[in-house]
Amino acid sequence: MIFTYRVTTHQTYIEAIPELEEEKYGFRAEAPYPKITLNNHRLIFNYPVKNIHPDLLALLCLITFYPFCKHWITFPKFISTHFNQTINQLKPYGMVQGKYVPLSQYFQVRNVDSQLKPYSGGKQKCVAYGGGIDSTAVICLFPDAIIIHEKCINQPDRTQNIMQDLSSTHQVLCIESNNKLIAKPRGWCTWASCASTSVLVATDYDIGYIMLGSSLGSVYLNNGRSYYPAHQRGYENQNQWFRLFQALNLHIFSPIAGISEIGLTKILKCHSKYIDKLIYCILKEGDNCHQCWKCLRRDLILTYVVRNYQKVNWDQYHQKKILKHLQALPNEGGPSLQHALVHSIPYLPNWLRSWGYYLTLFPLVLQTDLWITRYYQKALDLVPPEFRPKIKEQIEYYLLPLPKDQEYLIETWHPNKTITTMD
Ligand SMILES: [Zn+2]
Secondary structure, X not given: OEEEEEEOOOOEEEEEEOOOXXXXXXXXXXXXXXXXXXXXXXXXXXXXXXXXXXXHHHHHHHHHHHHHOOOEEEOOOOEEHHHHHHHOOOOOEEEEOOEEEEOOOOOEEOOEEOOOOOOOOOOEEEEEEOOOHHHHHHHHHOOOOEEEEEEEOOOOOOHHHHXXXXXXXXXXXXXXXXXXXXXXXXXXXXXXXXXXXXXXXXXXXXXXXXXXXXXXHHHOOHHHOOOOOHHHHOOOOOOHHHHHHHHOOOEEEOOOOOOOHHHHHHHHHOOHHHHHHOOOOOOEOOEOOOOOHHHHHHHHHHHHXXXXXXXXOHHHHOOHHHHHHHHOOOOOOHHHHHHHHHHOHHHOOHHHHHXXXXXXXXXXXXXXHHOOOOXXXXXXXXXXXXXXXXXXXXXXXXXXXXXXXXXXHHHOOOHHHHHHHHO
16 A cells, blocks of 8 residues: 655645555454455545654554555654564455454555654643543543544534634644545544554654543443453553554543443533533434434433433334334443433332333443442553553542442343343
8 A cells, every 4th residue: 555645735646556466455453353345445535634753644544444454554754763674564354254353464565764753742731532421421521631533524513613613721722634534334434543643743743642531331331231351461562553553652532431430421411511411413414313322322321311201202212223222221331321320210200200111120220330430440551551540640630449348240241141130
């Protein structure tokens, strides 16, 4: 793959030029790894970058176009030997006998400059901001971070309005990009792509830390399916994406990996001005549709914590597609949703209330009372060591830590086990 790069008065372009037919196809580097086609060779940002270290430019190419790179790569500029050593440990992934696995050869870079000093890392921290509960809670915890929102080009997006409000108190950047339109079917090609805009502006804004809004549910509980000990490999050895960023002294991490969605909403409750502005779905012209499963989950959690049940028209959710999700309980929705549903029973219409009663039959759902508003201290191992005391202090301003001898409550969470317990 050959990459080129151009900056105009208003935009930055990165072009991916396949050298082989097979570089037009790949598999999205995120489960369930669907096959994707390189639909748009040109990545556009409506931001004319002033300065970008060649290694960061290479990182941006990789996190955007990784599934399409197969072996040889020519980056837009010569990269440092240091970064090349990390890239040389990377392999392309592909589907072999139905499994997503690393292929045999490592990546080889054609243009390496042994004289180029690697990116030394910046002092500033930023939040890759989406407008939902998770990343807004990160803003509450770190009001001094630069807020960076990537808006999908030519699409309505109400988060842009929140960004305008935030601009009076925070340093904000709202940058349009076609990042999610590069592949067909659309979507980011790798999860690390959520940090693309932050990587683009890192040199200009002296950024050394990119904070993500991944909570306990996605990092530790496999979105409610079962517990996974995410901290076990330590901050340094999480996976190839983290290693790429770390090689450039650009640290990417989630400071809220130990906090449930209910814990995060408790933090937001202390900053009530954000509550009515949160965007967790874009199906209604860039705004919450209040009809999908995601909106129901968020509305239940928000109203449970804020206690404003009258504000939501719950009957809007009384439809087949929602009932399908509810019928999959307790294997659906995760512990925060289940906790909120059980504790909202008196305030909900009959059709929804019955699912809350159903969940009270499961002991592990009731056990969430003991931990759902506490933070899981082991998650501190997932952030850069120099940040741990600060993050601990910021979180403990809002939430108590879960005592060590009760951490098993999270570590044994498993919806099927709930059923076993019933047996
Ligand atoms: Zn929705």
